[in-house]
Amino acid sequence: xxxxxxILVTLLMLGxxxxxxxxxxxxxxxDTSIAFLFLLAVLFAAWLSSSLGVGVFASIAATxxxxxxxAAPRFTFAVNDPNYYVTFVALxxxxxxxxxxxxxxxxxAQLAQEREEETKSIYMLTNRLSDAGTRDDIVAVALAxxxxxxxxxxxxxxxxxxxxxxxxxxxxxxxxxxxxxRREAEDPKAILYRIEHLSxxxxxxxxxxxxxxxxxxxxxxxxxxxxxxxSGMDEEQSRMLRSxxxxxxxxxDRFRAAEQRIQSREEVSRERYRANLLRSIxxxxxxxxxxxxxxxxxxxxxxxxxxxxxxxxxxxxxxAEWLHSLVENILxxxxxxxxxxxxxxxxxxxxxxxxxxxxxxxxxxxxxEIDVNLPEELVMAPMDAKLIEQVVINLLxxxxxxxxxxxxxxxxxxxxxxxxxxxxxxxxxxxxxxxxDLPHIFQPFYTSDHRASMENRSFGLGLAICxxxxxxxxxxxxxxxxxDGPGAxxxxxxxxxxxHDTES
Amino acid sequence: xxxxxxxxxxVEDDEQIRGFICYALSNEQLTYLTAETGHQALEKQRTESxxxxxxDLGLPDLDGMEVIRQVRERSQLPIIVVSAxxxxxxxxxxxxxxxxDYLTKPFSASELMARIRVARRHLNLQPAAEESSLLTxxxxxxxxxxxxxxxNGEELHMTxxxxxxxxxxxxxxxxxxxxxxxxxxxxxxGYGRDTQAxxxxxAGLRRKIEKNPGKPEYxxxxxxxxxxxxxx
Numbered sequence: 001x002x003x004x005x006x007i008l009v010t011l012l013m014l015g016x017x018x019x020x021x022x023x024x025x026x027x028x029x030x031d032t033s034i035a036f037l038f039l040l041a042v043l044f045a046a047w048l049s050s051s052l053g054v055g056v057f058a059s060i061a062a063t064x065x066x067x068x069x070x071a072a073p074r075f076t077f078a079v080n081d082p083n084y085y086v087t088f089v090a091l092x093x094x095x096x097x098x099x100x101x102x103x104x105x106x107x108x109a110q111l112a113q114e115r116e117e118e119t120k121s122i123y124m125l126t127n128r129l130s131d132a133g134t135r136d137d138i139v140a141v142a143l144a145x146x147x148x149x150x151x152x153x154x155x156x157x158x159x160x161x162x163x164x165x166x167x168x169x170x171x172x173x174x175x176x177x178x179x180x181x182r183r184e185a186e187d188p189k190a191i192l193y194r195i196e197h198l199s200x201x202x203x204x205x206x207x208x209x210x211x212x213x214x215x216x217x218x219x220x221x222x223x224x225x226x227x228x229x230x231s232g233m234d235e236e237q238s239r240m241l242r243s244x245x246x247x248x249x250x251x252x253d254r255f256r257a258a259e260q261r262i263q264s265r266e267e268v269s270r271e272r273y274r275a276n277l278l279r280s281i282x283x284x285x286x287x288x289x290x291x292x293x294x295x296x297x298x299x300x301x302x303x304x305x306x307x308x309x310x311x312x313x314x315x316x317x318x319x320a321e322w323l324h325s326l327v328e329n330i331l332x333x334x335x336x337x338x339x340x341x342x343x344x345x346x347x348x349x350x351x352x353x354x355x356x357x358x359x360x361x362x363x364x365x366x367x368x369e370i371d372v373n374l375p376e377e378l379v380m381a382p383m384d385a386k387l388i389e390q391v392v393i394n395l396l397x398x399x400x401x402x403x404x405x406x407x408x409x410x411x412x413x414x415x416x417x418x419x420x421x422x423x424x425x426x427x428x429x430x431x432x433x434x435x436x437d438l439p440h441i442f443q444p445f446y447t448s449d450h451r452a453s454m455e456n457r458s459f460g461l462g463l464a465i466c467x468x469x470x471x472x473x474x475x476x477x478x479x480x481x482x483x484d485g486p487g488a489x490x491x492x493x494x495x496x497x498x499x500h501d502t503e504s
Numbered sequence: 505x506x507x508x509x510x511x512x513x514x515v516e517d518d519e520q521i522r523g524f525i526c527y528a529l530s531n532e533q534l535t536y537l538t539a540e541t542g543h544q545a546l547e548k549q550r551t552e553s554x555x556x557x558x559x560d561l562g563l564p565d566l567d568g569m570e571v572i573r574q575v576r577e578r579s580q581l582p583i584i585v586v587s588a589x590x591x592x593x594x595x596x597x598x599x600x601x602x603x604x605d606y607l608t609k610p611f612s613a614s615e616l617m618a619r620i621r622v623a624r625r626h627l628n629l630q631p632a633a634e635e636s637s638l639l640t641x642x643x644x645x646x647x648x649x650x651x652x653x654x655x656n657g658e659e660l661h662m663t664x665x666x667x668x669x670x671x672x673x674x675x676x677x678x679x680x681x682x683x684x685x686x687x688x689x690x691x692x693x694g695y696g697r698d699t700q701a702x703x704x705x706x707a708g709l710r711r712k713i714e715k716n717p718g719k720p721e722y723x724x725x726x727x728x729x730x731x732x733x734x735x736x
Contacts, residue, residue, distance in 0.1 A: 279589075282588070283588040283589070286588040286590075286608075287518055287520075287609060289609070290521050290524070290610035291518075291521050291523075292610075293610045294525075294528065294610070294611070294612060294613050295520075295524050295527075298531060301531070324610055346699060347699065347703070348703065349703040349704075349707055351707065351718050352703070352706070352727070353725075353727060355717070355719060355724070356724070356725045356726075358718065358719055372718030372719050373718070374718045378707040380704075385592075385727045385728045386592055389727045411718075413718070
């Protein structure tokens with residue numbers, strides 16, 4: 001079809017050159033002028049066909065036509081004057097050169113136009129992508145652009161926030177009228193494996209060729225094009241596809257970043273809400289407790305020491321204090337276990353923490369003997385001081401509650417000789433811990449069945465919160481029975497280096 | 505100088521707690537007056553000139569912090585904060601604004617009374633403290649004229665920094681001094697929040713004056729807030 005058209009064009013041009021040449025001859029112009037006419041015809045033929053083959057064909061044909069119609073003897077291919085050979089050769093060479101240059105210029109013009117169109121369509125795509133408000137919009141715009149540019153169906157499979165392929169993907173079938181459909185994706189693991197093990201810029205699957213979309217923090221998704229369409233793409237088309245993919249990846253990446261910003265903002269406000277909630281709960285419980293504890297204390301002071309009513313008032317006070325510590329522990333545990341509250345770590349002297357805890361415990365158990373053993377050197381570690389104080393208080397209270405009155409309790413501090421850690425040991429001289437209780441002792445509300453119910457009522461939470469706090473500090477805690485006599489000991493360690501060097 | 509009757513202003517919006525505090529005060533034969541809002545408190549402070557103020561931070565109209573700030577503009581009366589706010593940052597903020605002491609709810613009547621005793625002693629002591637050059641608490645004495653420290657009559661060797669720290673605590677005996685205030689006093693403003701140097705200095709001082717630095721009898725740590733030289 002194309003070739004027939006080119007031959008026709010060539011013949012028409014040569015015919016026109018012959019006709020005008022005939023008029024030139026009548027008008028008495030020299031042969032060289034007519035040769036120029038043929039040169040012009042070759043140039044037009046080459047220009048219109050943009051094919052070097054046509055140009056060469058036209059050049060040779062022009063020489064023969066010129067020879068046949070205009071070189072004496074006329075209407076033969078014979079030549080009388082040898083000068084004509086020079087003219088023929090010159091005509092052939094010149095016309096071939098001219099047609100070469102013409103076709104090249106024409107081709108380049110065509111290429112430039114195509115590139116311009118491609119640039120324009122990429123620009124349009126980028127524009128429309130930046131207007132897209134949601135990820136679905138981005139995908140829809142992207143697929144429409146690919147279908148328009150490559151005239152084939154195409155799909156886009158996105159990875160979710162955790163980098164996992166989603167279960168379905170959007171596919172836009174070929175043809176202007178058809179709209180996008182959701183298709184089931186293959187096994188996510190297989191998809192990820194293929195993305196991670198690419199040898200080229202795309203993966204060639206059974207049904208589709210897949211081009212991954214890379215964002216700043218890893219792959220964001222895939223663009224997939226049916227195998228037959230993808231394998232038939234020329235250089236031009238695949239370059240255009242790559243440019244489009246770059247633009248799409250950029251848009252998706254920008255969207256993902258914006259989404260993450262919104263998410264972290266939401267997290268901050270949720271966190272603030274929860275902190276406020278916890279604070280107001282603790283405030284609302286503390287206020288009436290102040291009244292109960294204070295009033296029962298005064299009431300007790302006005303009653304005869306040792307009397308029945310004095311005992312009762314004392315029990316109100318103890319129960320209210322117990323309720324208070326339970327509430328504080330529950331709130332503390334909630335805060336820490338949710339991972340919502342960040343530790344406010346500072347370098348603290350452990351002896352001060354221990355001293356503070358011992359002072360606090362002595363207020364409630366003025367008759368309890370507590371030994372404190374410190375090393376000569378100052379031991380410091382990064383920690384949330386108030387929380388570690390709570391650990392020591394809970395361990396001391398636990399020790400006091402589970403040993404009889406008058407049994408000494410001790411707390412000692414040492415620097416771990418092997419690692420870079422501080423070691424705090426709380427030891428009692430009570431009956432120790434039963435072997436079957438040891439593995440469960442840090443579980444919240446774990447109760448050992450052999451203890452009386454009143455005795456173990458605060459057994460559970462105190463130790464659970466100790467474990468939570470120490471673990472949050474990157475330390476360890478364990479319970480065991482003493483080897484050098486009766487009693488149990490609780491040992492916790494704290495790292496003496498900061499995990500992340502944020503402060504210095 | 506005649507010993508006059510001290511008046512204590514109780515600022516608390518919760519009726520129950522106000523009742524309990526007033527009851528505890530009258531139990532000790534102390535005179536008191538009450539205020540339920542921040543504006544009332546400021547008003548009564550101006551008109552009745554109380555000697556001590558017990559202040560709840562969670563007031564319905566004004567934040568307690570604001571009350572402290574306004575009172576401090578015109579008066580140095582001791583302010584004892586009682587609050588359900590238990591974050592150390594809140595305590596430090598109140599103390600740095602000029603409050604003298606801080607009790608977290610729930611507290612017992614005896615704790616409150618102990619704090620009031622400290623405040624009362626300050627009221628009566630202050631003029632005397634200026635004159636005397638020898639300050640003593642339970643066998644520990646500070647000779648401000650000679651810059652010497654004695655424990656049960658025996659002279660202790662102190663570094664200049666240790667002396668300065670102890671002296672600052674002595675001049676604020678019974679009161680909580682925040683870590684920030686001590687650092688500013690010892691090293692000057694703008695030293696920053698390097699608490700490590702203070703912790704080390706304190707450890708050294710305690711090893712000289714305390715029998716067992718793990719169970720301090722003189723200087724107690726208010727964890728996350730600061731230090732207090734116990735006066736009883």
